[in-house]
Amino acid sequence: MERLKYFIKRFLLIIPTFIGITILCFIIIQFVPGGPVEQAIMAMKGIGANESTGGDKSFAPITEKQRKEIEAYYGFDQPVLKRYWKWLVSDRIGMQMQSYKFPNKTAWQLIKERFKVSLIFGITGFVLSYLVCIPLGIFKALRHDSAFDLFTSAVVFVGYAIPPFALGMVLKMMLCGTVEGMWDIFPISGFRSENFFELSFMGRAGDVFRHMFLPVLCYVVGNFAVLTLLMKNSLIEQISKDYIRTVLAKGGSFKRAVWGHAFRNSLIPIATGMGAIMTVMFAGSVIIEQVFEIPGMGRLSLEAIVGRDYPVFMGILALTSILGLLGNIFSDFLYVVIDPRINFQEM
Numbered sequence: 001m002e003r004l005k006y007f008i009k010r011f012l013l014i015i016p017t018f019i020g021i022t023i024l025c026f027i028i029i030q031f032v033p034g035g036p037v038e039q040a041i042m043a044m045k046g047i048g049a050n051e052s053t054g055g056d057k058s059f060a061p062i063t064e065k066q067r068k069e070i071e072a073y074y075g076f077d078q079p080v081l082k083r084y085w086k087w088l089v090s091d092r093i094g095m096q097m098q099s100y101k102f103p104n105k106t107a108w109q110l111i112k113e114r115f116k117v118s119l120i121f122g123i124t125g126f127v128l129s130y131l132v133c134i135p136l137g138i139f140k141a142l143r144h145d146s147a148f149d150l151f152t153s154a155v156v157f158v159g160y161a162i163p164p165f166a167l168g169m170v171l172k173m174m175l176c177g178t179v180e181g182m183w184d185i186f187p188i189s190g191f192r193s194e195n196f197f198e199l200s201f202m203g204r205a206g207d208v209f210r211h212m213f214l215p216v217l218c219y220v221v222g223n224f225a226v227l228t229l230l231m232k233n234s235l236i237e238q239i240s241k242d243y244i245r246t247v248l249a250k251g252g253s254f255k256r257a258v259w260g261h262a263f264r265n266s267l268i269p270i271a272t273g274m275g276a277i278m279t280v281m282f283a284g285s286v287i288i289e290q291v292f293e294i295p296g297m298g299r300l301s302l303e304a305i306v307g308r309d310y311p312v313f314m315g316i317l318a319l320t321s322i323l324g325l326l327g328n329i330f331s332d333f334l335y336v337v338i339d340p341r342i343n344f345q346e347m
Contacts, residue, residue: 093318097311107315118296125219137231160225164218165287189293238262275331278323
C-alpha cells in the first residue's frame with residue numbers, strides 16, 4: 001500500500017515538475033538574442049544571418065510600427081505568461097505551433113518525421129550497451145585481477161578516453177572511403193540509400209545495418225566504460241557481503257551464491273539507467289548525428305537551437321521532459337521488481 005501511494009505521488013509530481021521545467025526554459029528563450037523577430041527584421045533589411053552591416057547605412061530602417069507588427073505576428077506582443085499558457089493549452093504543449101524555419105509544418109510533424117530514425121538508433125544502441133556491458137562486467141568481476149580483467153580494463157578505458165564524435169570521424173575516414181587508400185565499406189552519411197524502396201526486405205535490412213553500424217558503435221563506446229565498471233563493482237560488492245558467506249557456509253556452491261543471490265542484488269545500481277528506455281528516441285548524440293548526417297531527433301534539436309526555431313525546440317523539450325520523468329518512475333519500479341525488500345515508506 002505504501003508503494004502504491006509512493007507511485008501515485010510520483011505520477012502527480014510530474015505535473016508541477018513539467019510546468020517548472022518548461023516555463024523556465026520558455027521564459028529564458030524569450031530573451032535570447034537573434035530570435036524570430038530579430039531574424040525577420042534582418043530579412044526585411046536584406047541582411048543574411050551571417051552578415052554584418054559593417055557600418056553600411058544603405059539599408060532602410062525598420063519603423064516602430066513594422067516592428068510591432070512583426071512582434072504581433074510571432075505573438076511577442078503578449079505577456080510571457082499569457083504566451084506560455086497558449087503554448088501549454090491551445091497549442092498542446094507546442095506541438096500544434098508552426099515551425100519558424102518550416103512554416104508549412106508544425107512542431108509535431110517535424111518531430112514525427114525524425115521519430116522513427118531516432119527510435120531505431122536509440123533502441124539499438126541502448127540494447128547493445130546492456131547486452132555487452134552487463135555480461136562483460138560479470139566476467140570481469142568473477143575473474144578479478146586476472147589477465148582477462150586487466151586486458152578488458154585497458155580496452156574499456158581507451159574507449160572511454162576517446163570522445164564518441166572523434167571516434168566517429170576517424171572511423172568515417174578509415175571505413176567510408178573519404179581518404180584515398182582507405183577502405184570503402186560503409187556509407188558516408190544518412191540513414192538509408194536513395195534506392196532504399198527498390199530493394200528487397202533483406203536488402204533494406206542490410207542497407208539500414210550498413211548505415212547504422214558506425215553511429216551505433218560510437219554510441220555504445222560512449223556508454224561502455226561506465227556500465228561495465230558499474231556492473232563489475234556492484235557484483236564484487238555483493239559477493240563480499242555476509243549473506244554470500246552464509247550461503248557458502250551452508251554448503252551452497254559459489255555458482256549458486258553468485259547467480260542465485262548476488263547477481264540479482266547487483267542489478268539494483270544498473271536499474272537506474274534502465275529508466276532511459278523511455279527516452280531512447282532522443283538517446284542519439286547530437287554530435288554523432290551531425291558527424292554521420294543522420295536525420296534524427298538530436299540533429300533536429302541542434303537545428304532548432306541554432307535557427308532559433310522555438311516551437312520545435314520547446315516541443316522536443318516538452319516530450320523529453322515527460323518521458324524523462326516517466327523514466328525515473330520506471331527506474332523506481334524496477335528497484336521494487338529486483339529487490340522486493342525495498343519500500344518507500346520514509347520517502
